Amino acid sequence: MLEILDTTLREGEQTPYVNFTLDEKIEIARLLDQVGVEMIEAGDPSVSPNVAKAVQRIAALGLKAEIVAHSIASRSGIDKAKSCGADRVAIFYATSKIHLDAKLHKTQDQALDIIREHIAYARSLGLKVRYTPEDATRTEFEFLVTVCNAAIEAGADRISFADTLGIMQPHTMAERVSALRARLLPCQIDLHCHDDYGLALANGMAGVRSGANCIHTTVNGLGERTGIPDLAETIVAFHNLEGVQKYNLAPLMELSSYLERVSGFLLAANKPITGQNAFTHKSGVHTNGILKDPRTYEPFDPSLLGRERKIVIDKYTGKSAVAARLDEYGIEVSAAELEVIVMRIKSVGDERKQLFDSDILQIAEQVTGREIDIIPHGLQAMVMLEVESHVYTSSVVRRLRGFTSVKNVYEITGDFDVSAFVDAENMMALNNLIEEIRTVPGVKRTETRMVLKKYNGK
Ligand code: HCA
Ligand code: CU
DSSP: OOOOOTTTTGGGGGGGGOOOOHHHHHHHHHHHHHHHHHHEEOOOOTSSHHHHEEEEHTTTTTSSSEEEEEEOOHHHHEEEEEEEEEEEEEEEEOOOIIIIIIOOOOOOOHHHHHHHHHHHHHHHTTTEEEEOTTGGGGGHHHHHHHHHHHHHHHHHEEEEEETTTTTHHHHHHHHHHHHHHSSSOOOOOEEEEEOOTHHHHHHHHHHHHHTTEEEEEGGGGGGGGTTTHHHHHHHHHHHHHHHHOOSTTTTTTHHHHHHHHHHOOOTTOOOOOTTTTTTEEOOOOHHHHHHOOOGGGGSGGGGGGGGOOOOOOOOOOOOOHHHHHHHTTTTTOOOHHHHHHHHHHHHHHHOOOOOOHHHHHHHHHHHHHHHOOOSSSEEEEEEEEOOTSSSSSHHHHHHHTSSSTTEEEEEEESOOOOOEEEEEEEEEEHHHHHHHTTTTTTTEHHHHEEEEOOOOEE
16 A cells, blocks of 8 residues: 655755745644655754754654654764654665766775665664665666665665656656565665656656555655655545545645745646646636536546636637626526627637636626626735835745735835735635735735726736
8 A cells, every 4th residue: 555755844845945944844744744644754854953953843743654854874864863853764875876986986885885884873773764775766776686685684674766867767667666576675665756757756656556665755746856746646646546545635735835835836827736727627618518517527526625626718718608607696698698798708808818707797797788786706906015124025025926816926116015916716815815924924014905997908
């Protein structure tokens, strides 16, 4: 049965320009524990005193997940892992020729001794040990088997088959994992797949089918360069496609949004599972199908993640989608009126990138000649912020951009320093959003202006 080690706090913090505060790390660890991942890699305590402190605090939370500290093969690193209270230390030491020659300046025999010695040392401190042959997928296979078996004999019960450069394909991963399984002493096999070719999750799934036990993930796929498999994608793919239903899917969206906010790394709208467009339908043919039966164009129901499907209304829209949208507002129109409304929507849609419900209601009003006294769902507002004088305005702006509902941010002159255009489903959501904006460090006060009508320039 699949296991997941989430390494948002270690690999994820190796994402260029990402650093988490202690409190953020604790919140991430708690949410990960709610999801039910088996292991949380909390950091490499040798990196900095704050990383060590975070590992220590997380180890003391009493979470269900095993807490793993990452470490290079050094006694002081292993000592730190022990003193932080981690359950396990994950010791990595590269084994490929290029890493041994160019980076470590060690022969294979020297590497073997170093690896054996440090694993035995960690075991002597009572730590569980995972050994990672870094760059395993470019390591000469016979040497890889020798090193891993030496590590297992020295006391490691897990081997992380690290595709450090993301060069595997599903079929090569399947072959390698089967071959390793056949040659290794009893152990758990982890897969640490980098996503340089966009194949990380596919490689992980292929490896698990061939006998690996565990996949490493990060929230939103963070990590060095292009990262590693995204936690939500991994869980949902295994849940729906492989029948692994032991994880709690409920916190996944919250975790993803939280990570967007604290990392400043925004998801692409077309990112699978958690991306904004994952359940949004556009063409007339698709929306018509969705309205008749969502299974026509949805691989699974968005409610699995607590999400809702959306239908975009613009020039691609057909009659059924417009009728459904008007119906949501309780607006009745005749077949002839509907025809004209759709025509107008298509012509406005030719000129504009986005149509709002207020536009659709306005068109319906014009076409039917009846006043429509309805406030559209989906509010827009302008939130103006004053920033504390000792804080960089750009740091506040960066945080604001992490909120998915913030559409545009401007630094401005005048009584306020920043103005942000935000979208919200309804008043309550807007209120919550403003509360959250007020918690951004450096925000002194806010003032919010609601958008009543919006006009576009040419
Ligand atoms: C790195 C190390 C590592 C380790 C993976 C693991 C990798 O190069 O930063 O310990 O499982 O990708 O090899 O992240
Ligand atoms: Cu890595």
